[in-house]
Amino acid sequence: MRLLIVEDEKRLATALAAGLTAEGFAVDVVHDGLEGLHRAAEGAYDLLVLDIMLPGMNGYRVCAALRAAGHETPILMLTAKDGEYDEAEGLDTGADDYLTKPFSYVVLVARIRALLRRRGGGSGSPVVTVGALRMDTAARRVHLGEAEITLTAKEFAVLEQLALRAGQVVSKADVLEHVWDFAYDGDPNIVEVYVSALRRKLGAAAIRTVRGAGYRLEAR
Numbered sequence: 745m746r747l748l749i750v751e752d753e754k755r756l757a758t759a760l761a762a763g764l765t766a767e768g769f770a771v772d773v774v775h776d777g778l779e780g781l782h783r784a785a786e787g788a789y790d791l792l793v794l795d796i797m798l799p800g801m802n803g804y805r806v807c808a809a810l811r812a813a814g815h816e817t818p819i820l821m822l823t824a825k826d827g828e829y830d831e832a833e834g835l836d837t838g839a840d841d842y843l844t845k846p847f848s849y850v851v852l853v854a855r856i857r858a859l860l861r862r863r864g865g866g867s868g869s870p871v872v873t874v875g876a877l878r879m880d881t882a883a884r885r886v887h888l889g890e891a892e893i894t895l896t897a898k899e900f901a902v903l904e905q906l907a908l909r910a911g912q913v914v915s916k917a918d919v920l921e922h923v924w925d926f927a928y929d930g931d932p933n934i935v936e937v938y939v940s941a942l943r944r945k946l947g948a949a950a951i952r953t954v955r956g957a958g959y960r961l962e963a964r
Contacts, residue, residue: 750780777801875963
């Protein structure tokens with residue numbers, strides 16, 4: 745999943761990006777509200793982490809502008825301000841959730857995963873099942889039948905994209921957009937490298953290549 749962090753406290757933004765990248769997310773960071781609005785409007789993001797007190801344009805206005813333009817990307821707002829009024833204002837502008845600084849990193853990750861599950865139209869369960877394959881996106885564990893399969897963070901992220909759209913063709917461009925960050929300008933065939941690694945671990949028939957279109961995760 746690809747996230748955008750809009751946060752002007754650079755040390756906090758860097759720390760959040762490093763932690764979320766280690767969790768398997770692709771993360772972009774900007775430090776200005778106007779740039780955040782532009783990037784969020786143009787990019788294919790799965791979730792936006794948005795500070796309220798920003799230079800250029802505050803988080804309330806960024807959120808309101810995105811919603812007015814029809815963007816439905818989940819927004820988790822962050823602020824050093826406290827009080828029911830501030831939370832209500834953030835939610836009234838279209839934010840999906842709200843955290844007051846200082847916050848627990850564990851709680852932040854849990855909120856992000858809950859919003860992503862909600863966006864996917866699921867029941868809130870972190871477990872995705874495709875035939876004998878079970879992915880627990882909260883615990884970051886994968887089982888094939890009774891056997892647990894060990895995956896790297898990037899392998900997990902690629903498989904998650906395929907599992908969330910199991911039975912459908914997912915293009916290489918879609919995988920790149922959601923698993924690699926905005927700064928990646930390497931060989932797009934990197935996706936094939938990870939798909940090959942997943943086939944070695946899950947079985948060659950688990951992921952089918954649809955020529956000229958992408959990949960499809962098959963129920964087994």
